[in-house]
Amino acid sequence: MDSATISSITDEMLVQMKNLPGALLPVLHRIQDELGYLPAESVSEIAAALNLSRAEVHGVISFYDHFRTEPTGKHIVKICRAEACQASGSRELEIQIKDSLSIEFGETGTDGLITLEPVYCLGNCACGPSVQINDKVYGRVDIARFDGLLESLVEQPDDSHAHVTPVISNEPEPIRIYVADDTSACAIGADAVAQAIVAEAARRDLNIELLRYGSRGLFWLETLVEVETPEGRVAYGPIQSSDVARLFEAGFHKGNQSSELSLGLTQDIPYLKNQRRLNFECAGLVDPLSLESYKALGGYLGLKRALSMSTQAIVDEMKTSGLRGRGGAAFPTGIKWQTVLDAPTNKNPHPELEKKYIVCNADEGDSGTFADRLLMEADPLQLIEGMTIAGLATGAVQGYIYLRSEYPKALEKLTIAIEAAYAGGYLGNNIAGSDQRFDLEIRLGAGAYICGEETALLDSLEGKRGMVRAKPPLPAIEGLFGQPTVINNVLTLASVSGILANGAKTYKNLGTGRSLGTLPMQLSGNIKRGGLVELPFGSTLRELIEDYGGGTASGRPIKAVQVGGPLGAYLTESQLDIKLDYESFSEIGAMLGHGGVVVFDDGVDMSQQARFAMEFCAVESCGKCTPCRIGSTRGVEVIDKICTGEGSERENNLILLHDLCDTMEHGSLCAMGGLTPSPVRSALQHFPEDFGIEPQAISGVGIDAGRGETPC
Ligand SMILES: Cc1cc2nc3c(=O)[nH]c(=O)nc-3n(C[C@H](O)[C@H](O)[C@H](O)COP(=O)(O)O)c2cc1C
Numbered sequence: 001m002d003s004a005t006i007s008s009i010t011d012e013m014l015v016q017m018k019n020l021p022g023a024l025l026p027v028l029h030r031i032q033d034e035l036g037y038l039p040a041e042s043v044s045e046i047a048a049a050l051n052l053s054r055a056e057v058h059g060v061i062s063f064y065d066h067f068r069t070e071p072t073g074k075h076i077v078k079i080c081r082a083e084a085c086q087a088s089g090s091r092e093l094e095i096q097i098k099d100s101l102s103i104e105f106g107e108t109g110t111d112g113l114i115t116l117e118p119v120y121c122l123g124n125c126a127c128g129p130s131v132q133i134n135d136k137v138y139g140r141v142d143i144a145r146f147d148g149l150l151e152s153l154v155e156q157p158d159d160s161h162a163h164v165t166p167v168i169s170n171e172p173e174p175i176r177i178y179v180a181d182d183t184s185a186c187a188i189g190a191d192a193v194a195q196a197i198v199a200e201a202a203r204r205d206l207n208i209e210l211l212r213y214g215s216r217g218l219f220w221l222e223t224l225v226e227v228e229t230p231e232g233r234v235a236y237g238p239i240q241s242s243d244v245a246r247l248f249e250a251g252f253h254k255g256n257q258s259s260e261l262s263l264g265l266t267q268d269i270p271y272l273k274n275q276r277r278l279n280f281e282c283a284g285l286v287d288p289l290s291l292e293s294y295k296a297l298g299g300y301l302g303l304k305r306a307l308s309m310s311t312q313a314i315v316d317e318m319k320t321s322g323l324r325g326r327g328g329a330a331f332p333t334g335i336k337w338q339t340v341l342d343a344p345t346n347k348n349p350h351p352e353l354e355k356k357y358i359v360c361n362a363d364e365g366d367s368g369t370f371a372d373r374l375l376m377e378a379d380p381l382q383l384i385e386g387m388t389i390a391g392l393a394t395g396a397v398q399g400y401i402y403l404r405s406e407y408p409k410a411l412e413k414l415t416i417a418i419e420a421a422y423a424g425g426y427l428g429n430n431i432a433g434s435d436q437r438f439d440l441e442i443r444l445g446a447g448a449y450i451c452g453e454e455t456a457l458l459d460s461l462e463g464k465r466g467m468v469r470a471k472p473p474l475p476a477i478e479g480l481f482g483q484p485t486v487i488n489n490v491l492t493l494a495s496v497s498g499i500l501a502n503g504a505k506t507y508k509n510l511g512t513g514r515s516l517g518t519l520p521m522q523l524s525g526n527i528k529r530g531g532l533v534e535l536p537f538g539s540t541l542r543e544l545i546e547d548y549g550g551g552t553a554s555g556r557p558i559k560a561v562q563v564g565g566p567l568g569a570y571l572t573e574s575q576l577d578i579k580l581d582y583e584s585f586s587e588i589g590a591m592l593g594h595g596g597v598v599v600f601d602d603g604v605d606m607s608q609q610a611r612f613a614m615e616f617c618a619v620e621s622c623g624k625c626t627p628c629r630i631g632s633t634r635g636v637e638v639i640d641k642i643c644t645g646e647g648s649e650r651e652n653n654l655i656l657l658h659d660l661c662d663t664m665e666h667g668s669l670c671a672m673g674g675l676t677p678s679p680v681r682s683a684l685q686h687f688p689e690d691f692g693i694e695p696q697a698i699s700g701v702g703i704d705a706g707r708g709e710t711p712c
Pocket residue numbers: 324325326327328329330331361362363364365366449450451452453454455487488489490492493670671672711712
């Protein structure tokens with residue numbers, strides 16, 4: 001592309017966007033979307049238009065993995081390297097793909113067709129190993145499937161976005177058939193199944209209405225096909241496109257259940273029936289893009305009640321509910337909101353920024369977690385309503401959803417749902433006919449795990465590198481643009497509408513101790529029945545993994561389970577009877593975090609998992625403090641030396657690793673450096689033989705499972 005074209009496109013974007021608050025990231029996204037990368041000419045123009053130095057713009061570009069300064073191949077292939085995919089074979093797949101393409105990460109091969117990149121979780125953890133090609137995620141990928149995908153790229157390079165639109169017949173009483181339009185469902189073939197159903201129905205001259213709502217979260221049964229009958233929806237699964245003709249033959253479209261793929265009424269599938277769903281009650285039932293559908297299922301009743309209450313009464317209701325943040329730190333939501341309600345706005349050189357903010361943390365970077373993604377794709381208005389109520393409660397009039405760029409489908413659904421809420425009078429001025437206003441915008445992250453940490457996220461929203469801020473001041477006092485800011489996780493905010501609609505007491509009657517309500521757990525890795533399981537706090541990890549998950553997918557014994565994302569400790573089979581609540585996990589030096597559960601069978605080498613924990617920290621550290629930035633790199637080296645060393649050299653390196661973990665725990669500003677030792681220490685403590693060492697060598701150097709703090 002010549003300089004004049006680059007300049008004119010950059011200029012056009014800047015004219016449209018330069019006045020946005022924190023404009024730099026949105027501008028970079030738009031220019032890269034348009035040009036495929038960020039050329040040096042654009043950097044100078046952006047810097048001039050946004051009144052920044054070129055070094056500042058370059059600093060931001062180089063911080064985020066998503067931004068590129070060189071053109072790429074025609075297609076970008078990303079391989080997930082995170083733990084849940086590792087547990088289902090991604091390490092081997094990565095080697096095979098690199099071999100087959102003869103390229104390493106960051107390189108372009110097969111004559112400019114493919115650029116290969118690493119990615120750390122695509123939210124498809126229940127259906128790994130995962131690979132993304134351009135914007136589309138593929139699940140359960142092995143090298144044969146990858147080669148097939150590659151061939152289709154060569155033959156039909158532009159077909160990666162093939163998608164079925166709903167077929168809506170005008171004739172009365174069409175047969176309603178549901179196939180989820182969800183990242184994971186589509187990753188394992190839902191689009192092809194939908195296409196096959198439409199084609200087969202046409203061939204048989206049947207009048208069907210194919211509806212693409214969200215997934216129920218029973219990913220082990222995807223592609224799940226549901227047919228509406230007078231008794232309720234009847235389910236069939238897992239279906240492949242090659243099964244479709246046979247299903248029609250067996251009369252599935254009439255609810256006939258003679259097929260061996262019939263599962264009976266969806267609501268009676270034990271995996272679903274035995275859950276207690278609040279956040280996910282309407283997943284798969286509601287049309288995620290329709291305000292009318294949302295309202296028909298009880299949507300906006302919470303907002304209606306909130307509008308009749310004082311700000312303090314809404315905050316009190318949140319306190320009474322006992323809701324604690326679902327992002328990981330489990331901080332009481334009502335107390336956070338109270339701080340923002342009570343805080344005055346702060347002086348800012350740009351008076352238009354002097355207002356309170358509601359920020360939704362939709363950065364969901366933990367491997368093994370996908371609940372936020374599922375909710376945003378299946379029931380986005382629940383989140384939008386929760387944020388609106390948070391605005392009413394605290395006096396905030398502007399909201400931002402900070403969404404990770406790895407979730408294009410969630411972006412698509414949220415964008416349409418926000419438009420529907422504006423069109424229906426539920427966002428903007430005079431919400432729901434009141435004199436209150438609340439505006440809401442989506443901002444995209446750019447591939448940095450640390451931007452899930454709330455203060456790094458705020459820096460990113462302001463258009464900067466995602467650097468962690470020292471606290472105090474708390475974001476509730478001085479947050480976005482220096483103003484009082486509520487920052488909550490997707491599930492926290494999505495819980496709000498139900499609490500307001502049904503009353504705080506109904507919510508707090510579920511759960512145990514100080515862990516109240518329900519927690520959507522996410523089962524992934526080497527597990528037979530991966531998916532979303534929402535339960536009141538208090539059941540056990542064993543019930544979750546055995547009763548719901550059905551044990552390992554490989555059928556081999558469970559060796560280790562990582563709960564709470566990449567900073568979570570590894571637990572052993574003997575620890576599975578632990579109760580799923582914040583206190584029980586804290587007592588054993590572990591954490592529930594965002595509810596991700598990654599299962600490994602006895603084929604896993606735990607020294608490699610410990611090594612990966614350090615490697616991940618080195619890749620994703622924001623770089624502010626030395627123990628995290630440098631310590632993690634040294635940690636990888638020391639673990640390698642322990643695994644390959646002999647005698648006293650090995651012992652000395654064990655002592656060194658122990659010291660390093662201590663320094664990281666005590667000398668890091670945030671939980672990224674502070675908790676990385678947790679998976680490392682727990683792997684060493686429980687599985688010393690994988691490091692080639694005797695158990696007594698561990699106790700000799702004081703390695704324990706970590707200090708069990710939760711990210712703050
Ligand atoms: C390294 C790191 C990564 C984090 N990633 C996320 C994340 O992806 N999503 C999230 O909601 N919270 C994440 N958190 C927690 C946030 O800092 C913060 O506690 C949370 O957004 C507050 O919302 P809540 O009170 O609703 O949980 C992370 C924390 C750390 C230290």
